[in-house]
Amino acid sequence: MPMNQPPAAAAKNTIIERLDALYEYDREPVSEKKLHGWKTFIAMFAGEHVAGTEFVLGPLMVMHGVSARDFFLGLLVGNTLAVLSWALLTAPVAVKTRLTIYWQLKKLIGPYLTIAYSAFYALILCLLAGAMVNVAVTAISIPFNIPNPNYIAGELFPSFPWIILAIIIGTVIALLAVLGFEKIAHFSKICAPWMILVFFAAAIAVLAKLGTTSFGDFWEISKTKIFTGVPVGNNTKYTFWHVAGFAWLCNATQHMGMSDITIFRYAKSWTQGFASAFGMFLGHFGAWVASGILCAAYLSEGFTNPQPGTIALYGAGLAGAACVVIAGWTTANPTLYRAGLAIQVVTPNWKRWKVTFAAGAFMIFTACIPAINANLDRIVAYYGLFFIPLGAFIILDVWLFPKIGLISNFTEKAGKTFSWPAAIAWFGPFLFSLFLYGKDNIPVLERLFAGTLPLWLENIKMDLTFLVAPEWILAALLYLGLSLLQQNISKSKQLTGKGVLA
Amino acid sequence: MKKVLIIVSFIGLALTIVPSFLIFYGVIVMKTHFWLMGIGMVLWFATAPFWMKSKSLDEVEK
Numbered sequence: 001m002p003m004n005q006p007p008a009a010a011a012k013n014t015i016i017e018r019l020d021a022l023y024e025y026d027r028e029p030v031s032e033k034k035l036h037g038w039k040t041f042i043a044m045f046a047g048e049h050v051a052g053t054e055f056v057l058g059p060l061m062v063m064h065g066v067s068a069r070d071f072f073l074g075l076l077v078g079n080t081l082a083v084l085s086w087a088l089l090t091a092p093v094a095v096k097t098r099l100t101i102y103w104q105l106k107k108l109i110g111p112y113l114t115i116a117y118s119a120f121y122a123l124i125l126c127l128l129a130g131a132m133v134n135v136a137v138t139a140i141s142i143p144f145n146i147p148n149p150n151y152i153a154g155e156l157f158p159s160f161p162w163i164i165l166a167i168i169i170g171t172v173i174a175l176l177a178v179l180g181f182e183k184i185a186h187f188s189k190i191c192a193p194w195m196i197l198v199f200f201a202a203a204i205a206v207l208a209k210l211g212t213t214s215f216g217d218f219w220e221i222s223k224t225k226i227f228t229g230v231p232v233g234n235n236t237k238y239t240f241w242h243v244a245g246f247a248w249l250c251n252a253t254q255h256m257g258m259s260d261i262t263i264f265r266y267a268k269s270w271t272q273g274f275a276s277a278f279g280m281f282l283g284h285f286g287a288w289v290a291s292g293i294l295c296a297a298y299l300s301e302g303f304t305n306p307q308p309g310t311i312a313l314y315g316a317g318l319a320g321a322a323c324v325v326i327a328g329w330t331t332a333n334p335t336l337y338r339a340g341l342a343i344q345v346v347t348p349n350w351k352r353w354k355v356t357f358a359a360g361a362f363m364i365f366t367a368c369i370p371a372i373n374a375n376l377d378r379i380v381a382y383y384g385l386f387f388i389p390l391g392a393f394i395i396l397d398v399w400l401f402p403k404i405g406l407i408s409n410f411t412e413k414a415g416k417t418f419s420w421p422a423a424i425a426w427f428g429p430f431l432f433s434l435f436l437y438g439k440d441n442i443p444v445l446e447r448l449f450a451g452t453l454p455l456w457l458e459n460i461k462m463d464l465t466f467l468v469a470p471e472w473i474l475a476a477l478l479y480l481g482l483s484l485l486q487q488n489i490s491k492s493k494q495l496t497g498k499g500v501l502a
Numbered sequence: 503m504k505k506v507l508i509i510v511s512f513i514g515l516a517l518t519i520v521p522s523f524l525i526f527y528g529v530i531v532m533k534t535h536f537w538l539m540g541i542g543m544v545l546w547f548a549t550a551p552f553w554m555k556s557k558s559l560d561e562v563e564k
Contacts, residue, residue: 201519
């Protein structure tokens, strides 16, 4: 530490330096000889998007009373939009800059907002890992005769034996994450072809129980017995817009939020972004339809509380239960590892194993809250909406700024550590989206704004899933306007001899 | 040897998916379907790790 540096500034430098050191190995753009072809990306997407959470999301759509037409059309439109977002937004930027999201963001928004990005990302990754542990426990609990918590029936917490199982499984996952996840990642790729077949096989096997005698009946059975259009319990009704919006939004952080530039920087061509179609249409179409069918057949036999483990066991026996455990475990493990990596940047002086175990403890805690999996679609939607403004900034900075005479990577070039245009354009549109949704759906905000809003604003009824495009566009416009203002102020200062740009 | 392993793996995958169609057409009962899927799982995991390769993105493509 330099002797003449004040302690506060030194501490700040330390955290930025630690952050840089953590990602030092991928600081340089990927070289030509390290590029990969289509096969790698197809395998990666097909493997990553057939996960444990697919057993949760298909049934959620059934529970929310989606009609067959809305479900299939919504998935078609939403997944197509997701593929186009990867192919036309993420992959072209990745191939042009060949940088990770960390270094790309640091150039644009400065180190402090990048630390905030890492911290928020870690939090959501722990939540998602917890959801996957929950999925795995729903299967492992069966042979021990431990009932899974029934959130719809009002069980807000699992039983003590269920919590003990979650702690054991979570600890094993955390331990493996400490040891590294390369071997687990390899194992999850081996599981992928088998897992997708288990999804389909389980669904086909139970179709007969719903009264289908030929595949020609499928559409009729879909309309009347699977996606009936009638919500189960107190669930709200979902429509085409909810399904399409959710299918687009559920990986929005990766495509519109640009975090997958870290992956696509290894692509030979931007067209490889279309490889995402294998993940979307096998996982977020095929697997959601399959788990939706399983859920409907399970409910039709008079069972209640359709959990991933129980519906998989019902449709595929031991192989189904094993599939749920493996799907939960293989996705929780790398997720927790990445969460540990993200947390490490904000916990100076902590060793990697301590950080990963801390993340693991939070993961186990979240796994024991049934409300998380029961509202997984909402949580994933918040997560997508929170991060998509950053993708808008990257698109503008890489493609538009050079064309309209603005300076790309201004924060880095100006030697700044904080970008106020990015801060306002990131949190502003997200909070506005939260307000639009929350004024009718979040009790605290409902009470806060009751009777205070003008009629035109009162009449706008928005679900989280409808806000993907509006928020992204608002963030882009705000960032563009504020960047113009910031760079003009800088130019004025330079002209008067107080400039920061070289 | 590798070819044998690949063939056994694909038999495992076939045992995973084919019985579901047999159930659908009423040829077998659910219990048989569970057994066949279980055998398919064992065959797949006993053989696939020995021939399936997966490259991480950091590895150089030759």
